[in-house]
Amino acid sequence: MQTSPFPSPAPLDARDERVFEAVRELLAVQGMRLSMDAVATLAGCSKQTLYSRYGCKRELLRQAMRLHVSNATSGLSSCDRKPLRQTLIDFAIGYLDHRNKPKVLQTSQLLGASAHEFRDEARFMYHGSAEALRDQVAEWMQTEIARGRLTHDDPHFMAELLLSMIAGQDFERQRFHAPHRDDAQQRQRWADFAIDAFLRAFANAPEAGMAPENKNNPRSFS
Structure with a gap:
C-alpha cells in the first residue's frame, strides 16, 4: 500500500510549540515588522536561545511556514482505502477553516498592506507559504497521476487551479467586509461543489468516488 509522498510533520517539543505560536500571534499584529525580541518575550525564552536554535x-x-504547509497537507495520502473525493474534501475543508480563522485573516490583511x-520579505513569505503549499499539493497530485486516479496533466497547474477553486471569491469578500461563508455548513457546501x-x-471516473450531481442544491454563500 502506498503512503503519502511527503511525511507528516514531526512532533514539536514544548519550546518549539511556544516559539511557533508566538510567531503566529505576532504576525497578526506586527506583520513584517516582527522582531526576534518580541518572539523571545512572548515565547518566554531569551533572544540568544532563538538565535542558537533557529x-x-x-x-x-521559514521553519514556521514549513510546519504550517506540512500540517495543511498532512491529510493528503495515497491510501487505497480512502476515496479520492473524500481526501480532497477533507483537504478543502481544512484549508477553508484555517483561512477563516480571524487571526489568519488579520495576518493576511496586514502582510498584504505592508x-x-x-x-x-513579502516575496519570501509568499514562496514559503502559498507557493510551498501549491508545490506540496502538486507533488501529491503527481503521485495520484502515476497511480491512475488522476488524469495526466501538469500537476502544478492542477494544484494551483484546485487551490483557486477551493478559495473562490470568499477571501475577497472578507477583504472588502462583504457577506461571506462564515459557518461550517456553507463552507462544506462550497467544498463539495x-x-x-x-x-x-x-x-478517472471509477476512482473518484464522486457524489451524484444535485442541481436542486443551491450553492450561494448567503
Missing part, C-alpha cells in the same frame, strides 16, 4: 529571523519564519514597503467540479475535469 539561526536568524528568516530561518525561524508588502509594498517590505518587498523582499469545488471538489466535484475539479474531479469532473481531472479524475
Whole structure:
C-alpha cells in the first residue's frame, strides 16, 4: 500500500510549540515588522536561545511556514482505502477553516498592506507559504497521476487551479467586509461543489468516488 509522498510533520517539543505560536500571534499584529525580541518575550525564552536554535529571523519564519504547509497537507495520502473525493474534501475543508480563522485573516490583511514597503520579505513569505503549499499539493497530485486516479496533466497547474477553486471569491469578500461563508455548513457546501467540479475535469471516473450531481442544491454563500 502506498503512503503519502511527503511525511507528516514531526512532533514539536514544548519550546518549539511556544516559539511557533508566538510567531503566529505576532504576525497578526506586527506583520513584517516582527522582531526576534518580541518572539523571545512572548515565547518566554531569551533572544540568544532563538538565535542558537533557529539561526536568524528568516530561518525561524521559514521553519514556521514549513510546519504550517506540512500540517495543511498532512491529510493528503495515497491510501487505497480512502476515496479520492473524500481526501480532497477533507483537504478543502481544512484549508477553508484555517483561512477563516480571524487571526489568519488579520495576518493576511496586514502582510498584504505592508508588502509594498517590505518587498523582499513579502516575496519570501509568499514562496514559503502559498507557493510551498501549491508545490506540496502538486507533488501529491503527481503521485495520484502515476497511480491512475488522476488524469495526466501538469500537476502544478492542477494544484494551483484546485487551490483557486477551493478559495473562490470568499477571501475577497472578507477583504472588502462583504457577506461571506462564515459557518461550517456553507463552507462544506462550497467544498463539495469545488471538489466535484475539479474531479469532473481531472479524475478517472471509477476512482473518484464522486457524489451524484444535485442541481436542486443551491450553492450561494448567503
